[in-house]
Amino acid sequence: MARAAGPERRLLAIYTGGTIGMRSERGVLVPGKGLAAVLRTLPMFHDEGHAQACGLPEDTLVLPPASPTCPDQRVMYTVLECQPLFDSSDMTITEWVQIAQTIERHYGQYHGFVVIHGTDTMAFAASVLSFMLENLQKTVILTGAQVPIHALWNDGRENLLGALLLAGQYVIPEVCLFFQNQLFRGNRVTKVDTRRFAAFCSPNLPPLATVGADVTINRELVRKVRGQGRLVVHSSMERDVGLLRLYPGIPATLVRVFLQPPLKGVVMETFGSGNGPTKPDLLQELRAAAERGLVIVNCTHCLQGAVTSDYGAGTALAGAGTISGSDMTSEAALAKLSYVLGLPGLSLDGRKELLARDLRGEMTLPAVDELRPSLRGSTLGRGVAQLLSLSQEAEDVRDALAPSLACAAAHAGDLEALQALAELGSDLSLEDFGGQTPLHSAARGGQAGVVTMLLQRGLDVNARDKDGLSPLLLAVRGRHQGVIGLLRAAGACLSPQELEDSGTELCRLASRADCEGLRAWWQAGADLRQPGYDGRSALHVAEAAGNLEVVALLQSLQGGVGDQALGPYLGLHSSRDLPLSGSAAWCLT
Ligand SMILES: NC(=O)C[C@H](N)C(=O)O
Numbered sequence: 001m002a003r004a005a006g007p008e009r010r011l012l013a014i015y016t017g018g019t020i021g022m023r024s025e026r027g028v029l030v031p032g033k034g035l036a037a038v039l040r041t042l043p044m045f046h047d048e049g050h051a052q053a054c055g056l057p058e059d060t061l062v063l064p065p066a067s068p069t070c071p072d073q074r075v076m077y078t079v080l081e082c083q084p085l086f087d088s089s090d091m092t093i094t095e096w097v098q099i100a101q102t103i104e105r106h107y108g109q110y111h112g113f114v115v116i117h118g119t120d121t122m123a124f125a126a127s128v129l130s131f132m133l134e135n136l137q138k139t140v141i142l143t144g145a146q147v148p149i150h151a152l153w154n155d156g157r158e159n160l161l162g163a164l165l166l167a168g169q170y171v172i173p174e175v176c177l178f179f180q181n182q183l184f185r186g187n188r189v190t191k192v193d194t195r196r197f198a199a200f201c202s203p204n205l206p207p208l209a210t211v212g213a214d215v216t217i218n219r220e221l222v223r224k225v226r227g228q229g230r231l232v233v234h235s236s237m238e239r240d241v242g243l244l245r246l247y248p249g250i251p252a253t254l255v256r257v258f259l260q261p262p263l264k265g266v267v268m269e270t271f272g273s274g275n276g277p278t279k280p281d282l283l284q285e286l287r288a289a290a291e292r293g294l295v296i297v298n299c300t301h302c303l304q305g306a307v308t309s310d311y312g313a314g315t316a317l318a319g320a321g322t323i324s325g326s327d328m329t330s331e332a333a334l335a336k337l338s339y340v341l342g343l344p345g346l347s348l349d350g351r352k353e354l355l356a357r358d359l360r361g362e363m364t365l366p367a368v369d370e371l372r373p374s375l376r377g378s379t380l381g382r383g384v385a386q387l388l389s390l391s392q393e394a395e396d397v398r399d400a401l402a403p404s405l406a407c408a409a410a411h412a413g414d415l416e417a418l419q420a421l422a423e424l425g426s427d428l429s430l431e432d433f434g435g436q437t438p439l440h441s442a443a444r445g446g447q448a449g450v451v452t453m454l455l456q457r458g459l460d461v462n463a464r465d466k467d468g469l470s471p472l473l474l475a476v477r478g479r480h481q482g483v484i485g486l487l488r489a490a491g492a493c494l495s496p497q498e499l500e501d502s503g504t505e506l507c508r509l510a511s512r513a514d515c516e517g518l519r520a521w522w523q524a525g526a527d528l529r530q531p532g533y534d535g536r537s538a539l540h541v542a543e544a545a546g547n548l549e550v551v552a553l554l555q556s557l558q559g560g561v562g563d564q565a566l567g568p569y570l571g572l573h574s575s576r577d578l579p580l581s582g583s584a585a586w587c588l589t
Contacts, residue, residue, distance in 0.1 A: 009168040010335040011077040012110045013160075014102055017085035018094065018118030020145035020156040029148070031085035035116070036061065038149060042164035044161060050074065059461065066165055075168030077114070088118025088125070088144075088400045093338065096125055100132040100232045103140065104233045112139035116160065119144045119191060119199050122177060127335035130175040130360045132237065134422065135229035139167045142186060151468055155180065155197040157456030162211050170217065173225045174361070176208060183209035185221075187332040187362040187421050190303070203304040204327040204364060223361050226399065226425030232457050238264055238341035243334055245269040245301060252281035259285065265337040268322065274298050274314040283320045290321025293348055295341065298353060299325035299333045306364065323355050325363070332362040343419060344456070345449045350416035351552025359423050402426040403438075410438035410454070413447035422457075429459050435466035443471035443487065446480035451487065461492045471522055473498060479520045494525055503530035503537070510538035510554070513547050520556045529558060 009545075015021065015035045023032040039045040039061055046061045056062060059078050065071040080102065086095065103113050117125050126142045133140065143163040145156030163178040175186040177200060184202040193199045209217045240262045244255070246269060259266065270276045290296055298307050298317055306327035309315050318324065325333045340346075340354045358365045402421055406428055409417035418438065422428055428438050437458045442450035451471075455461065462470055472492040475483040494502070502521055506528060509517040518538065522528055530538050541556070542550035 007072040007074065009073075009075050009111045010109065011075060011112050011114055011164060011167050012103075012106050012163070013079045013098055013114040013116060014075050015079050015081045015085070015116040016088070016091070016099065016118070017082065018116065018122075018144040019147065020116060020143075020160065022087075022148045024148075029087075031087060031147070032407040033081065033085065035081060035149075036079035037081055039160075042157070044157065045164075045378075047074075049131045050131060063161075063164060063168070066169065073169075075164055077164060077168075084362065086118065088121040091118070091121050091125060093128065093237050093239055097132065097237065099125075100129055100233045103133065103234065105230060107231050109137070110138075112171075113141070114160070114163045114167050115140065115142045117142050117144050119145075119146065119179075120157075123186075123189045123191055123200065123329065123331040124335065126175055126177045126189060127329070127332040127362070128237070128338065130185075130187040130362065131335050131339035132234045133175060134232040134234060135425070135427070136175065136231060137171075137225050139170060139171050139172045140175045141167045141183070142176070142180050145197060146197055166209065166211070166215070170209075170215075172208060172217075172222055174208070174223050181211045181446070182207040183211070185361055187335065187360055188329065189267060190329045190331060192303070201303070203329070204306070205361075206297050214294060224425075229422075229427035229429070230424065230458065232422075233515055234339060234342065236342045236344065237338040239338065240263040241267070241334060241337045241341065243269065244265050244285045246271065246276050248277070250277065250282070252279065252285045255282060256285045259289040259294055263294060265297070265341050267299055267325065267333040267337060268317075269301040269330055270298050270314075270317065272300060272302060272314075273305060274300055274312055274317065274324065275311050276313060276317045276557065278313050278316045284314060286317065286320040286322065295348075295351065295355065296322040296327045297328075297333050297337055298322040299330050300329055301330075313524070323352055326365070328363045336362060345415045345453060346419060347416065350419070352424070353416065354419065357420075357423065398424070399426070403430040404432045406430070406438045407432045407436055407441040410442040410447060410450045411445040413442070413445060413450055415449055415453060418453065428457060429463075431463075431465070435464075437463050437465075437471075439463065439471045440465055440469070440474055443475040443480065443483050444478055446475070446483055447479050448480075448482040448486060451483050455486065455490045461487055461490045470495070476520045476524045481517045481520060484520060484523045488524065492524075499526060499530065502526040504532040506538035507532035507541045508538060510547070510550050511545060513542075513550050515550060515553050518550070519552060519557070528554055 005077050017031040019029060021032045021035040022029040045063065047064045051062050060076050063075040065073060099115060122142055122144055129140065141163040143159045145154060145157065145159055147154040149156035159179055162181065166178060166183055177184045177186045177189050179200045180198045184200065185205055188202040188205040189200045191199055192201050206218060206221065208221050209215060242263055244258055244266050286296060300307055300581045307324045309318065336355060336359065340351050406418060406421050406426060409421065418428065431437055437459060439451065442454060464470055470492065472484065472487045472494065475487060506518060506521060506526065531537050539551065539554045542554060
């Protein structure tokens with residue numbers, strides 16, 4: 001965390017609705033358009049003289065100087081108003097994905113982001129965004145109000161101004177929530193009051209910052225940026241997750257109905273430190289659901305404290321297959337479940353392991369010794385998980401080892417270990433000592449699942465290692481047709497030199513009757529008629545050797561190009577191409 005340098009800070013304020021901009025219509029509050037126009041009329045939100053003197057564009061607002069001693073340090077911001085605007089009771093993952101993608105689209109242009117949101121579901125929104133935005137290196141602050149900003153006595157002005165000043169002046173690389181002079185970690189909050197201006201609390205983590213006459217930043221709590229990894233937006237959140245609050249005497253039949261497919265994961269709010277009824281029929285329903293793969297996270301319905309194994313009534317639930325949610329809020333647990341179940345290619349055990357891990361500062365981990373016995377999964381995954389327990393001082397060692405570990409995991413097809421490394425903050429595009437990225441290793445190992453994951457994370461498909469080799473060439477050498485198809489669909493191509501040199505290699509393959517090798521080169525885009533060093537083509541070599549199978553193959557492939565192989569893979573190469581369900585009508589203007 002650092003105080004931002006430089007005289008000008010540019011922010012994007014994404015206005016999604018909520019009470020802060022609401023108007024009264026027929027006696028009830030409904031979302032109101034034109035927040036930027038209102039802000040423009042309020043001197044605390046816009047210094048028109050400065051804007052004119054600087055010739056700022058129409059859509060840019062500028063705050064007055066925060067400190068009289070540094071009049072040049074200005075926070076400029078643009079308000080993006082969503083269409084339609086929402087009472088946050090109507091917000092869903094679809095809209096939150098849109099917000100995350102908006103941040104992604106504008107990530108390079110702005111120093112930070114403020115999301116203006118209704119308070120009713122703001123804790124859910126902040127939790128979901130914290131998981132969707134991986135490798136966040138900029139400040140994202142959600143805020144809103146209990147009373148509209150146009151009212152004489154309101155909390156909207158202070159909240160929005162505080163959020164703009166904090167996001168404009170400090171780099172706090174997290175999804176935060178600012179309300180009533182306190183900056184909270186977004187996935188630690190819950191709404192606790194319908195009317196009071198102090199509407200939110202963070203029961204298990206103190207505020208990251210408090211604002212009074214001075215700003216006090218709780219430095220040791222703010223998460224550190226690790227590596228230079230680019231922002232990754234996880235849009236493929238699982239929507240079939242739910243929340244079930246236990247109450248005394250809850251019938252097993254009701255629980256059975258709730259846990260039916262298509263539900264894939266449930267956050268179960270339990271009593272006290274994670275306890276529930278021990279009736280055999282109820283435990284049996286939970287066990288049956290867990291055995292068919294439903295993921296059940298146990299969170300306490302108490303505001304403060306964690307799930308423990310102190311009581312038989314708690315261990316009975318654990319015995320039925322539930323996972324401890326420790327001290328997560330239900331909002332954070334639901335968001336985490338949606339995120340972890342939406343990650344592609346992980347095993348059920350891998351997902352459970354991620355759920356038990358602190359991914360975005362959302363839970364307080366049990367002591368390392370308690371954690372260790374629960375580490376399962378692959379050997380590499382175990383090793384990576386052990387890295388979690390390294391002390392702060394060992395971070396440099398971990399960062400130095402991470403690229404090699406990532407390459408080893410990619411070569412072995414160990415998606416879980418890679419995911420764990422990414423969650424540790426490792427940049428999966430970093431090279432190992434040989435200049436290879438995990439994409440090279442996955443291509444060499446023929447690991448299509450890992451290649452898909454890395455391409456979705458935007459790794460450079462044509463990166464060259466220290467020997468000048470690309471992932472595509474390594475996949476060709478390994479004859480990994482599935483991987484070649486994925487790489488080609490993501491834009492990989494052989495270099496002019498490789499195309500020229502391919503003639504000799506094709507002749508060599510023809511002389512050895514290596515049909516698979518020939519097919520791999522063809523699929524990668526090589527011209528099978530390319531002559532070798534002595535001017536002969538692969539077909540000449542095959543004919544001279546009298547190898548009819550190779551002759552027939554070359555004749556059938558010749559004239560074609562590798563792009564025929566693209567069909568099934570088209571559209572899979574970018575996370576932006578992942579299908580989103582829900583309404584496409586919600587857009588940012
Ligand atoms: N204070 C608020 O913003 C409440 C409003 N119903 C909303 O969540 O949009």
